[in-house]
Amino acid sequence: MSAVLFFIAAIGALTGAIGVVMLRNPFYCVLALVGHLICLAALFLLLRAEFVAAAQVVVYAGAVMVLYVFVVAYIGGGDEPLTRIGGALKVLGPIFALALAIELCIALLGTALKGVSGHGAPYVAGFGSPRDIGQLFLTKYLFPFELASLLLMVAAVGAVVLARRRRGLEEEEPDAALQRRYRPDRPVFTGTLAEAAGLRPGAGTGEGEVEDQSERETVPAESNPTSEGGW
């Protein structure tokens, strides 16, 4: 049973990996990676790493991939050339990877580790459970744990700094520019609600306020509508 599950998950993971590399549209690449991650989580479960598998599904296939999908949607992922144009890497890359695979397989076959051909250490209850992992994180690996939290914070701040809108880098919002350009010039203190209520803003600071007030009393607004600029 475990062998069947292993082969299903392994083939799924490899298919997903090849899909990430071979698909043209970045959006489909991300979806292939999601499938790959879920198959990998199944492999983790077969290796009795329940907490790592759960974290893989929740953090990776959930959160990180959503981030990818958002960025792909933002920059508009269309079909694109699969390989670099005329680069030597186009040929050398697969050759290098093939050599690496052969080398790793030789290393695996010739290993002196006896446990590699075995089925692993005898299973004790609670291995790979959140309790086990958490205890290790808070005792033996406390310093890496704290360092990881610091790293996450630095990365979050760095991402905000990198991706923020810089002033002057691009043109401002179109309707803001439009408003500034077509704002009608009219006399100050006209057309406001404060004026309608009889309150003149800037009392005590505006020059000529007293004259203005007297002028308003002597000259009715109906007889001389243009005295205030037509507003």
Place this chain on the structure above:
Amino acid sequence: MAIGWYLVVSALIFCVGAVGVLTRPNPLVILLCLELMLNAANLALVAFARMWGSADGQVFALIVMVVAACEVVVGLGLIVAIYRRRMAINVDELNELRG
């Protein structure tokens, strides 16, 4: 299943990811292939944790996940910044640090 099979799968996924990093022109897909390589390392770590019967390898795998998440966040921020500058999202054309 023997532990060796998991290591074989891990090696193959790593090599597929390496091909992607070396040949794809889009930095977004290069980040995805980098994820593949990190996940292959994770699989090897978890397999070795099973082999030795200690959870230390799983702790390493979780730390690798944290590092991968940080790398993704910074990389995607860079890609968004490149896009804002109306530059081509292509590593062959982005070959100088000057923006």
